[in-house]
Amino acid sequence: MSKYTITEIAKLCGTSPATVSRVLNNPDIVAAPLREKIENTMREVGYKPNPFASRLSSKSRWGLALFVFDILNPFFAMIVRRISHLAMEQGIPLTVCDTENNEEKERIYLDYLLDNKIGGIIFAEGISMNTIERARQYTETVLIDRHSEEGVVSEVSSDNYNGARQAVEYLLQLNHRRIGFISGPAKWPSAEERFRGYCDALKAYDVSFNQELVSRGDLRFESGINAMEYFLTLSEWPTAIFSANDQMALGALNKAKLLNISVPEDISLIGFDNIPYYTIFNTKLTTVEQNIPELCQCAFNIMMKKIRGDNTDKEEKRIIVPTQLKIGETCRKLIG
């Protein structure tokens, strides 16, 4: 709770407020001896600049916001946890915006933030492109696991394609050939990529794609249940199922258990995400781990660069973070 002002620091050092301000914002242009003297006194008396005065005179933007479409979903809750940790470390206020999958709420939050001259916004998967586009015109933006059309926005995402492909190839190596897929929503690029990974893995093993083995889900638990119900109506069951996320995989797992269908004895199962939260089930799910800390760290770094204006301009517009297959207890090798 610093009670000192820039003027007082100036007086203590026998210099002017202007110079102290320069030390704060542009240290290089003040002569070394004086600069050090000022820096020392600031440290000694525990001076902290008043953020409101700063922002009033420099019309610069400030603060970060994070948009997630469903904070009750542990994947996004995890992102909130990481990003808010990083922001706090840097002493940057973060506003968390849970849009509840509601475009009107996105609009209201965004208006509010723009009015308050927010410095940057990080969008997680699930936010509408309208909102992102509008934000982009007024402030810095970074996407996590969300693709924009033409790489106009910086984005950080998991390697959804290879993660999915690796998972399905793992099943293929275990001699599975009849592999079901529980997909995500059609509009979500990250979900689409997982689908591509699924298809290409099959192709690589000369297994023909079979539409009846695909069940469209919405990433929530229930759609995993529904998917499993659907698969069991088929005259010939799949021997393995790959789900576009853990929640649906667990829905499927739960459904199977209730019907006394054994996983992995009767059906093998792989998820995607590896949310720690989901160790709640006593069967350890085999899944593709997304490196959420890394994802968040990258997104945050890019944002900081943008805000600081370190525009090497050649910067990668798109960063891909590798995934990792985590072997659990839900897959088995077919003898055939």
Add this chain to the structure above:
Amino acid sequence: MSKYTITEIAKLCGTSPATVSRVLNNPDIVAAPLREKIENTMREVGYKPNPFASRLSSKSRWGLALFVFDILNPFFAMIVRRISHLAMEQGIPLTVCDTENNEEKERIYLDYLLDNKIGGIIFAEGISMNTIERARQYTETVLIDRHSEEGVVSEVSSDNYNGARQAVEYLLQLNHRRIGFISGPAKWPSAEERFRGYCDALKAYDVSFNQELVSRGDLRFESGINAMEYFLTLSEWPTAIFSANDQMALGALNKAKLLNISVPEDISLIGFDNIPYYTIFNTKLTTVEQNIPELCQCAFNIMMKKIRGDNTDKEEKRIIVPTQLKIGETCRKLIG
């Protein structure tokens, strides 16, 4: 993005900036016709006061923070969702602090917030009393579902006692007499109250308390599993179980299902919280609903009053929000 200043509004209305400011902060003291004229022009041109200028001149604190100890827990995620919604409605920036059940993190967050002259902090259950005490000395505080020693801090909580009591009495009315209890952590007052409710309900029905029917949990899914395992080792099983929260109840439910023990045929089960998230299981849990929206609204209102300084001073230091028993599919009536 309002480009108007208070001075311009004044000019448009043929008055002075001072008066416009008064309309903003203290409308009553400016004569009705002038006030309305100013209000209208502000509306017309879409004027929004510059928050930084405001905060610079009025040395008042500003902004809110919300502490939760585990944002991955849907109960707290729900609180984050509600409070951030309310804050945004009022145009107040909210900083969400997920302390990850770590006292060091609490300290860091708090230091940061106090440095930034935060206007108020809302603490949810699970934050250490040290942190709350320290915060209380420098800023406004409100607790949700967290009791302070002597009512020094305003607090809003669910009617844990009566909610628990009602649940257990419901079981008693269904002729259950051997009722197990899965408790929460010892230090949590809200969990303790649920325990008291359990005990008093038994007493009211002349059922003697039996220590072996109590299993201590930590509110997480796993401890529900453990509790169920424990109960099943008893020579005589309980015919019903009341769990101090939904997560543990679902752990117990899941364990039972895996062991082919039917709920409610073999054992009845009641939870506490009614997190919408948990409709994920296809069996609808009978549970005591906490009115989270109301809880949050109350806490928020109290905070706003404190910030505004409307200290009727006679204000209730403690508000209790009623709970409601939600009948699901996990309880049955014993014939005996």
Add this chain to the structure above:
DNA sequence: GGTGTGGTTGAAATCGTTTTCACCACAGGA
């Protein structure tokens, strides 16, 4: 008709920074 009185309003200082502009001293070139 003078004197309060209370309700409204405006002028001006203030909050703590940033930033522009002018100034100075000194170095280097003509």
Add this chain to the structure above:
DNA sequence: TCCTGTGGTGAAAACGATTTCAACCACACC
């Protein structure tokens, strides 16, 4: 010697609100 550029610094004007203080105008009352 004079002129010009340059790096370092200070004075002072913003930034956009709040707040104090004084002025003003009825109006009523003695």
